[in-house]
Amino acid sequence: MKKILKIIIFTIIGIALSIGVATYIFYKNIHVPASNKKNTSTVSKNESQNKEQAIERKNILFVGSDENNLSDTIFVINYDPANKKVNVLSIPRDTYYPRPGFNAPKEKKINAAFSEEKIQGLKKAVENLLDIKIDNYVILNYDGFKKIIDTIGGVEVDVPFDMKYDDKRANPPLHINLKKGRQVLDGEKAIQFVRYRHGYAEGDLGRIKAQHEFLNAFLKKISEHSILPKLPSLAVTLSQYLKTDLSASDITEYAYEFIKNKPSAMDARILPGEGRYEGNTSYFFVDNLKVQEIVKELFSTDASTPITSTTSFAVAENKNIKVEVLNGAGIPGLATKYAEVLKNEGFDVVKIGNVIGMTFTSSHVYAKTNEEKAKKVAKTLFITNVEKDISPDANVDVTVILGKDKK
Template identity: 65%
Template structure:
């Protein structure tokens, strides 16, 4: 099975943001939007613009191979105000059904990139987490290997012997690493982050190992001895990633990144657990825990919407939640998720006489209100059922897809 590098591309952004010269070289080579903008180096040299528009941004990072396949999804957040870097990993097998896609593989979130491109992936992640994605980065693992080799390798502690061969992969995958602390070059680093067998908790164990690698890589990149290598590093990376970040944005964050020198990276993983559905292995996200994890990831004390004014607006939306399965407590669980986000849940009940395999949200008074509720619960199906004398704005019918 084809794999791509996980959790690491955020550091590429950090590299690019590290020095103005590196950013300028990057600008000359990377695939960026063709827009008219100011010279990025001039932006750095203008004191009045150094602090301009440096707000916290959510950057979606997607790992992709030469066949446009991806199992890498995470969000990186660099907050210049708080001087923090955070990453939130989304397991590749996360259950995320989309209308019109009915095969088992299509119901995994990583399929959104292959079939719907970066825009489809952004939409899926925004719906899942309830946050806005400001920018994206798409990277292949050849670029990753070049970065590791350029900085002279990264030291990590390999928890156990790792050996695996897959000649059917494209390119073929051969992993042979020994237990213990050692410096990994680009090729061995690829093996380490791609290895997924032997972890007690499966893919979550691999994500934890990659977080460890990321911390080690970050420390290496912030060492003074690495700084002279950054321009050549920017050139190497630029040929292997695509992004909608402009050169001016890169340069502005470059200045702030060097100035702040963030000392650590906070790592988070989408809450949930692996399980099977119709004989297929998935990772089922826990929607009741997502708001808390995302809030911590963003360094925000508010709940799901991260905007007190949005929570206040949600109080005006009346919702009824109905259990369309035979699973006890499902409606109450989802109702609590909605209440945490401010929605006025006026009724919890059961659908009598039939069961639903897929969850639905019905707009009784206003479609936009229904979409907000659907996003809060990561439900794809939104339908109009406008009833002028309805006592609720939105009706939610929970299907078996919400049983995990």
């Protein structure tokens, strides 16, 4: 599968630098967050400290975009101030995500939601895919990445082997030529390093490890005192190449928290699944059951409670929804596997079976009596295709047909 998770960490760099820049600008002579700037005679010291700790935990969508507005990198990040941890979930650009009205093979990839429906389309797609709320977004392009690295004087990493690759069809053309050994990479060489994906014994896993090494080296570099004089230049660079709907006050509060309590750990994951061809098109098919587990771990505010779990009241309501689950992928045990998921959420699964004579690439949910009931089932199984098939003689409320995307 081509170009999965290209430059996974490169937009993390953008937000890390924006935090540093915001801190320099807003807190050069101020020692309390902007949201807490009140008359100190009326605010107690303890009250002020409590407000400083009440920073909101947000899910931020990061997009790495080329000059043609194609999203080569997509991931969701949040900062957990209670545990001083940064959580990152990367989403392969080829992730299979069919949208109503978009039927061409390439239009069924999640990165097409960005190129065709801009950031709001991608935001909606990621929210549906992960069943979480996206609070804000950040977009950074290649030129911005390179200029950021050049501004801080490069980043020192250990290139594990000679890296040489040319792709004249890429736009812009991709030329990689790096020699093995520890060295300081400028912006141009840095982007070659994080984009290189050939030659690793572990495939993409090896590349991701190399990118993590680059990120750690970058964070070490920007924590040096010598970077402070360069922050004004970074501010100019970011203003030219970084697009975000985060407000100045948002950035300020997170900047203060980041500097005051620097993250002690980063939990970076890849959306679980596998890449394979359907016809002549390569897709990344998500393992939806594992996604629920990872989303719970990374984005749930209470690790003891699954983010997709329902309340007891909702479970009681689900018992009134009759569902049939049909295996349309020809994969043994698939219908039983997902029927158990629905049963655990309280749905009344009255039939488990197979679709005869036809194979489905994508999964579908059909509303036989009520569309809202079908949407509940679809949300539980992370299925985006919901269609009406209302029938007065229906024996079930919802029919689920599982496709190969649920493998």
